[in-house]
Amino acid sequence: MTDRIDTYSETQVKTESQDQQPLLExxxxxxxxxxxxxLLRREVGNVKAxxxxxxxxxxxxxxxxxxxxxxxxxxxGRCILKAIPPTSGDIWFEDPEMGRVNxxxxxxxxxxxxxxxxxMIFQDPYASLNPRMSLLDIVGAPLKAMGIARGKDLEExxxxxxxxxxxxxxxxRRYPHAFSGGQRQRIGLARALAPHPKFLVCDEPVSxxxxxxxxxxxxxxxxxxxxxxxxxxxxxxxxxxxxHISDRVAVMYVGKMVETAATQELFQAPRHPYTEALxxxxxxxxxxxxxxxxxxxxxxxxxxxPPTGCYFHPRCxxxxxxxxxxxxxxxEITPKHYVKCHRAAELSLTGMTSLx
Amino acid sequence: MSENVLAEIKNLRTYFHLAEGVVRAVDGVDLxxxxxxxxxxxxxxxxxxxxxALSxxxxxxxxxxxxEGEITYxxxxxATPSSNVAxxxxxxxxxxxxxxxxxxxxxxxxxxxxxxxAAMLPVRTVGSQIIEAxxxxxxxSQEEARTRAIDMLARVRLPNPDRIIDNYPFxxxxxxxxxxxIAMALSCNPNLLxxxxxxxxxxxxxxxxxxxxxxxxQQEYDMAIMFITHxxxxxxxxxxxxxxxxxxxxxEQTDVQSIFFDAKHPYTQxxxxxxxxxxxxxxxxxERKRLQTIKGMVPDPYTVLPGCPFHPRCPEYIPDTCNRxxxxxxxxxxxxxxxxxLYASDIPVAQxxxxxxx
Ligand SMILES: Nc1ncnc2c1ncn2[C@@H]1O[C@H](COP(=O)(O)OP(=O)(O)O)[C@@H](O)[C@H]1O
Ligand SMILES: Nc1ncnc2c1ncn2[C@@H]1O[C@H](COP(=O)(O)OP(=O)(O)O)[C@@H](O)[C@H]1O
Ligand SMILES: [Mg+2]
Ligand SMILES: [Mg+2]
Numbered sequence: 021m022t023d024r025i026d027t028y029s030e031t032q033v034k035t036e037s038q039d040q041q042p043l044l045e046x047x048x049x050x051x052x053x054x055x056x057x058x059l060l061r062r063e064v065g066n067v068k069a070x071x072x073x074x075x076x077x078x079x080x081x082x083x084x085x086x087x088x089x090x091x092x093x094x095x096x097g098r099c100i101l102k103a104i105p106p107t108s109g110d111i112w113f114e115d116p117e118m119g120r121v122n123x124x125x126x127x128x129x130x131x132x133x134x135x136x137x138x139x140m141i142f143q144d145p146y147a148s149l150n151p152r153m154s155l156l157d158i159v160g161a162p163l164k165a166m167g168i169a170r171g172k173d174l175e176e177x178x179x180x181x182x183x184x185x186x187x188x189x190x191x192x193r194r195y196p197h198a199f200s201g202g203q204r205q206r207i208g209l210a211r212a213l214a215p216h217p218k219f220l221v222c223d224e225p226v227s228x229x230x231x232x233x234x235x236x237x238x239x240x241x242x243x244x245x246x247x248x249x250x251x252x253x254x255x256x257x258x259x260x261x262x263x264h265i266s267d268r269v270a271v272m273y274v275g276k277m278v279e280t281a282a283t284q285e286l287f288q289a290p291r292h293p294y295t296e297a298l299x300x301x302x303x304x305x306x307x308x309x310x311x312x313x314x315x316x317x318x319x320x321x322x323x324x325x326p327p328t329g330c331y332f333h334p335r336c337x338x339x340x341x342x343x344x345x346x347x348x349x350x351x352e353i354t355p356k357h358y359v360k361c362h363r364a365a366e367l368s369l370t371g372m373t374s375l376x
Numbered sequence: 377m378s379e380n381v382l383a384e385i386k387n388l389r390t391y392f393h394l395a396e397g398v399v400r401a402v403d404g405v406d407l408x409x410x411x412x413x414x415x416x417x418x419x420x421x422x423x424x425x426x427x428x429a430l431s432x433x434x435x436x437x438x439x440x441x442x443x444e445g446e447i448t449y450x451x452x453x454x455a456t457p458s459s460n461v462a463x464x465x466x467x468x469x470x471x472x473x474x475x476x477x478x479x480x481x482x483x484x485x486x487x488x489x490x491x492x493x494a495a496m497l498p499v500r501t502v503g504s505q506i507i508e509a510x511x512x513x514x515x516x517s518q519e520e521a522r523t524r525a526i527d528m529l530a531r532v533r534l535p536n537p538d539r540i541i542d543n544y545p546f547x548x549x550x551x552x553x554x555x556x557x558i559a560m561a562l563s564c565n566p567n568l569l570x571x572x573x574x575x576x577x578x579x580x581x582x583x584x585x586x587x588x589x590x591x592x593x594q595q596e597y598d599m600a601i602m603f604i605t606h607x608x609x610x611x612x613x614x615x616x617x618x619x620x621x622x623x624x625x626x627x628e629q630t631d632v633q634s635i636f637f638d639a640k641h642p643y644t645q646x647x648x649x650x651x652x653x654x655x656x657x658x659x660x661x662x663e664r665k666r667l668q669t670i671k672g673m674v675p676d677p678y679t680v681l682p683g684c685p686f687h688p689r690c691p692e693y694i695p696d697t698c699n700r701x702x703x704x705x706x707x708x709x710x711x712x713x714x715x716x717x718l719y720a721s722d723i724p725v726a727q728x729x730x731x732x733x734x
Binding site: 088089200202230231232233234235236238239242257259260261263264265283284287288297298300301302303304305306307313315316319320372 | 420421549551552579580581582583584585587588606607608609610611612613615632633635636646647648650651652653654655656657658660664666667668669670673674
């Protein structure tokens, strides 16, 4: 591992952590939702929401997870915390107290304990906060439930957390409705960070926010990451946001991971045709005319009834016969650049070029 | 492409009188929409984009009301080379349900919303709704309308239009539904299409296809588009002219190049700097950059601020002026207007302070 020549080291922000044991390692994760029909609720098939996905997240880094709606991003995030039980696969987490654990195998008390260190924030700051709970209750709840603090100590910790995310501790007795979208996202963040976790799944945390508020929250996430040594899995569909915040980016398509690489490398030299199309589609805030877009035809495949071979083949501009029959393997094509495409080695795809 | 004015909004004020107070949703908006061109309207949520558009359609939901201002629509500007004054219709004076307004709405001016389901009834087929839109405004038979509806579905590049016409909206994907809605909106060949966040709910690759489609249809139909979005990337792609709104006011309006390369208003400048730029990411070495932010937040909608509405958050704030004097519209360059005291030839002072020791 250690003597591998890293040809892309200059494009990577955190080279030193690359050869450590990852904080989180996902192996062949599957989450299938059964489709039931009729009075007897007979199982007639499965929605393969997450289908054989493997990736890792190094300590202190941000891994961006992108892909179109329904591709399985949220399901992946929820499986990692075992908020929903995965169908199969391994989720190895380096817990500071318990050591390396497979989250899928944890039960009750152990799961509660690991959730001190793995936490989640959500897209919708409105729906994810209980309107009948004060900020003290909301932010304090995980501390209470995990037996970390109570009484005066709890209040002090909550006050500190609120301050940390840029809210005034005096607001502790107020209810979520009194706060704006950006402030509610801060409340959600305070709640997630209250037990001082190592790892945070951020599921579209800025997607519902206006750009000026989005900028404040993105900056806050970066500051907290540096101060608290946090590791993020950052789920989003906005490619510019993901590029901005991530050290590496993973791309999903219909429940499968299709490409993962360091951010700049992925954007500048994508190796999967779907990534290429995704890049090309990004609306860029620059009115200078640019080369013709790569437009995808057809619709995203249905995860309950995916196509044969490569799931992307019906929409792919580079499709060959093999793509229709054989599923490509997800493999490391150059160091730390993973692609799931039969033609990855031969294709030369267009990435983002700087407009400046 | 003609430069004729198709619609003009002057000093429009649309308010909501609520128990909690008055929401000045649109508070003195001036806008010009040119025939065959795209006017992009951009601003953060709640700044009055949708209510401006709904005012133009006479579709302001109660208790909202147009309080003041003029909305002039030049009906036959496409037919005649120079705008014909006789054909100017003052929309702001029409009753929402008047015959004349109904003949304009959905026919000469039509609208596409963010949520395609809002425009379509879930219990009726796509086709029956498009056919109804056609027969409402045009004197054609059912068969003729059906043929046209199929043709429209094909034009918005829906596959198998003769099958989709008998589908229910829920049977289509989000992107397909938005195409069907666009087909319905264009079925009467409007002069002006108002598109209110038409791609906000869609994925990027679907969005790219819809934007591409809209550009092509604009060429084909020579129609004007009022394109409302909060996404500056989409604005850059679509707009010829851009109006930036903040708290019910247009703070800056100019051509798209000037907005991105020569923005004058501190709010426009701040907005542009607060979005993550892919170019910055591509040239990033080592340390990750922070985004620039706008301090504070948008005040609640009942707030009426003296002077410029942006002054509490403005990095260029001039004390005693910005918090007291409402900035006038200033034309900094031909066709580039801005509402900001920084560009006044002499900075107005609220009152000369008599006591010089203060
Ligand atoms: N509880 C559930 N039951 C059945 N299907 C589900 C459930 N949750 C998600 N799905 C399906 O799984 C797929 C992936 O969904 P999701 O993970 O939410 O995608 P994303 O977050 O990328 O938009 C979708 O097809 C979705 O409809
Ligand atoms: N039906 C309504 N009742 C009361 N207030 C409304 C209504 N619709 C819009 N508003 C208010 O008018 C202002 C402008 O809204 P809108 O035009 O929808 O903003 P935008 O489209 O720019 O997000 C907001 O403060 C909003 O709360
Ligand atoms: Mg999701
Ligand atoms: Mg709106």
